[in-house]
Amino acid sequence: MVTPAPDAYDLGTPVAGTGRGLYVAVSGNTSGGKSTLVEQLRRELVADGVPAIGVSERAFHHRFLPLMFSNSRDFAFPIQLSFMLERHMVLLRNLALGRTVVMERSHLDDFLFVREHAESGNIAADQVAAYRGLAHVLHARIPDPDVLVLMNPPAEVSLKRLAAAEEAGERPREFPDEAVKRGWVERWHAMYEDLHAHFRERRASDPQFAEVSLLHVDPEAPAGSAVPQVLAAIRAKQALRGR
Template sequence: MKYRFITIEGNIGAGKTTLAHLLSRKLNARLILEEFADNPFLPKFYENQKQYAFPLELFFMAERFKQLKDMLQTKDMFQSVTVSDYLFTKCLLFAKVNLPEEEFRLYQKLFDIIHQQLIFPDILIYLHAPVHQLKQNIKKRNRSYEQSINDDYLFTLQETYTSYIKQHNLKTIFIDASNADFLANEKHLQVVLDALDADLSDGQHYFTLP
């Protein structure tokens, strides 16, 4: 495996964690999963976004930073590859969507200070699914606080993600995950594995699943 740090991203409900688990097993990789359940502001945020957006995003940024810094600085002689189900920059992307302008400017200053202390992933796998599919996935996993997420919010996040990826010319395996079933369909997972083995240049590389 030519990549030492692989990150998976996508909208809410895109299947990031499922794919991260599968890849970590296939590649014998260390696994870093976002610990979103520990954020006490998350259920409150979906009830009152205006009041709880700033503490929500600060908590996420602090937790993600600590987790990534601890994991990536601890070498494992038996596992040379690391797979994560989030990109640290998602802090900034979600904050951009959720915060008013003045709060976002303050948040961005804090983000810029700590972001430079982290290792950037070698490659990004982005799972792109239409909003109606995301809603089905969100309903299926049945986290109570997510059930009120509206379509407009998911559309905005989708646009924010894709705009960032294109603007920064990240080396990205861009997967059309409209019909993705990585657990049940081995061919879907194989598309990702083959893409990781390919000689990819910087920029976005688009793949569809059979």
């Protein structure tokens, strides 16, 4: 009998001796296959009897999100704060309950979007400082991911997939027009190229971050093809922790 998957928002009760859960994050541009991979990994882990939750950013999608792209000056800052706080609460509680958390993007990705809004003039310097200060306090309470998956398709691939998902009703139309959408997706692709390069450099120079299993997967490969590679990394981490 397969144990039902826990609910990410079920507060639960910590079990003595369980220890901290594993933290698995999938990092990359929009429509890169992150949500699909998160759900595939969650299903495999639950089938193995692992108490695992999958957290796609659909869970964090703020009802005001379209305003972040059409009225960024008013809404970008509070929406980005909301994303950071929601991610922090979900991670902090579920890891404390000993659950394996498979999450679309990580807390290490969050500032990327604030920086983009700041460079575009949509978030003021004092707001950036406030965000950085709060992030510093919150991130000190969250571990680095145990497994960090990097997948950043070319911008044209993301745009094609995003258009198909919007047409099928799988995603809301968050952007006010196609030109704005293209601009954001192309900038995000470039930012993720830089962020993933930073992760690789940090892993080579930071002994603590060197403990992170950093995996690059082909975002243009068939859906599901990365699952065995990522599961192997997760199981290796479980074995090291005797779980």
